[in-house]
Amino acid sequence: MMISDGRSQPFLARSVRSNDLDEFSAVIPGGTFGAVALTDQQAFSATVRIVDFGRGLYLRSVQTLGALGIRSSFENDDEETITYLFPAFGSPGLTVDGREVGPGQVITRQRGDTPYFRTAGPQELSVLIVRPDILLKTLSAFGGKDRLRLLQAPARSGAIEPGRLARLKSRHRELTRLQQDWGLADMPATARAVEIVRGEITALVADALLSGETRVDHKARQLQTRSMARIERFIDGARGSAAGLQEMCEATGLALRTVEAIARDRTGMSAQAYFRCRRLGFAREDLLRPTRATSVTDVALHNGFAHFGRFAAYYREAYGETPSETLRRASR
Numbered sequence: 453m454m455i456s457d458g459r460s461q462p463f464l465a466r467s468v469r470s471n472d473l474d475e476f477s478a479v480i481p482g483g484t485f486g487a488v489a490l491t492d493q494q495a496f497s498a499t500v501r502i503v504d505f506g507r508g509l510y511l512r513s514v515q516t517l518g519a520l521g522i523r524s525s526f527e528n529d530d531e532e533t534i535t536y537l538f539p540a541f542g543s544p545g546l547t548v549d550g551r552e553v554g555p556g557q558v559i560t561r562q563r564g565d566t567p568y569f570r571t572a573g574p575q576e577l578s579v580l581i582v583r584p585d586i587l588l589k590t591l592s593a594f595g596g597k598d599r600l601r602l603l604q605a606p607a608r609s610g611a612i613e614p615g616r617l618a619r620l621k622s623r624h625r626e627l628t629r630l631q632q633d634w635g636l637a638d639m640p641a642t643a644r645a646v647e648i649v650r651g652e653i654t655a656l657v658a659d660a661l662l663s664g665e666t667r668v669d670h671k672a673r674q675l676q677t678r679s680m681a682r683i684e685r686f687i688d689g690a691r692g693s694a695a696g697l698q699e700m701c702e703a704t705g706l707a708l709r710t711v712e713a714i715a716r717d718r719t720g721m722s723a724q725a726y727f728r729c730r731r732l733g734f735a736r737e738d739l740l741r742p743t744r745a746t747s748v749t750d751v752a753l754h755n756g757f758a759h760f761g762r763f764a765a766y767y768r769e770a771y772g773e774t775p776s777e778t779l780r781r782a783s784r
Contacts, residue, residue, distance in 0.1 A: 469499045474737060476500060481510070483526040488729050489770045490519040490570075490721065496771065503627070508583030509650045511627055515576045521719050521729075522569040523684055526561055536560065536579055545572035549677060550717035556612030556620075558661060560584070565606060566681035568718040580624060582657055590658040606669040606677070612660040620660065623653045679706055680718050687730045692754055697723060731755045732770050735763075739778040746783075748775045 468479045473487040476498045489496040497517040504510050536559045546553045547570045553559065561567050612620065626649050630642060669677075682704040690699065700723070701708050708723075715723040735755040738746065749760060752775070757763035767775045 466503075467499070467501045469497075471497050472740070473733060474740075477522075480512070480522075480524075483524055485522055485524045486733075488521040488523065488719075488726075488733055490521055490719070490729060496520065505627065505646050505650055507650060508586035509653065510581040511578070511624075512581060513576075513578045513628075516571060517574050519573050520571045520575070521726075523566065524569070525566050525681075526563050536581060545575060546570070546577060547572075547720075549673065549680075554611050556617045556660070558609040558612075558657070560607050562606060566677060566684065568680060570718070570720055572720075578624065578628075580620075580653065580657070582654060586654055587658060587661075590654050591661065594658050594662060606674060608667055608669070609661055610665040610667075613663055616656065616660045616663060620653070620656045623649055623656060627653070676714055676717070679704070679710070680714050682706070683711065683714065683723075687727060691731075691734050694756055696756075697727070700727070728766060729770065731757070732767055735767065735775070736771060736778065739775055740782045742779055742782050746779065748779060751775065751779075 466479065468475065470476045470479075473489060473496055476496075477485040477487045479500055479502065481502060481504075487496070487498075498520075499513075499515045501513040502510070503512075544552075548559055549567050559567075611617075627646070630646055630649065683700065683706070686695075686700050686703045689703075697708060697711065700706075701711060704711070706714075711723045715721060715726050719726045721729070732755075735751050735757070738751045738754065739748070748764075752758075752760055752763040757766075764774055764776075767773075767778075771778070
């Protein structure tokens with residue numbers, strides 16, 4: 453649904469409910485994303501609501517069922533950084549790059565960064581995304597030049613003070629209500645209300661940044677993030693091959709101990725288990741887009757699974773159905 457305030461680009465709202473990891477990944481704006489269903493959990497399901505309020509303010513709400521890893525690469529050509537304002541308006545258990553995200557933390561990532569988001573189970577998260585140039589202007593006006601580094605390098609703020617967080621949540625709820633009422637409300641009045649709340653939220657975010665401590669990611673943490681990106685690129689490039697951990701270490705230049713440490717820190721899994729999850733994802737893509745010659749056996753072998761019983765068990769654990777069930781449904 454779209455409305456316009458007559459002066460800026462239309463506001464855009466989109467809601468997608470999906471059991472498909474690829475579809476879920478494709479609707480998230482701001483870069484290239486990939487979702488991984490972590491094993492030993494419930495089957496994947498998610499509802500995503502994306503609202504672009506124009507002039508640099510976005511609202512993203514995600515509800516997921518089951519533990520999930522989201523690998524990302526921020527690629528906006530027209531923005532130096534993308535600024536994520538968490539709080540976890542929903543349930544706890546979210547980690548970013550291996551570190552838990554607490555209520556009211558601001559996390560920034562530059563274009564080209566590859567952070568890894570992980571949930572521990574069912575999660576409901578609402579995120580406000582404020583474009584950096586908007587925040588820079590407001591911070592400068594408020595005298596917050598010492599906080600500008602938060603928007604100029606991978607960094608995170610301390611937790612927002614409870615009173616400020618309560619006010620921010622209140623404005624967030626107001627934005628959500630406005631979005632839900634678009635189909636019924638008077639369009640000019642709604643656009644004006646959005647403009648007012650947008651300004652209030654930008655000021656609240658800037659005020660919250662000024663009130664807390666800012667920490668730029670340590671160089672070792674940035675190096676680990678870049679190493680994780682190399683691991684992801686290897687896994688993507690190894691699709692359809694029998695490559696394993698040895699080839700991963702050779703291709704990335706990382707020792708096995710290092711690969712294991714990074715994988716556990718970022719994904720909560722061993723390197724072997726994470727590699728298997730990614731290959732299961734590749735197999736699911738093949739099964740969901742079959743040709744007339746596609747068979748479960750061929751898909752398993754193509755994606756590095758020689759033991760068909762284990763492949764079926766791993767697959768069902770991750771997706772809540774057998775490979776043959778996926779193939780039958782996709783072939784109808």
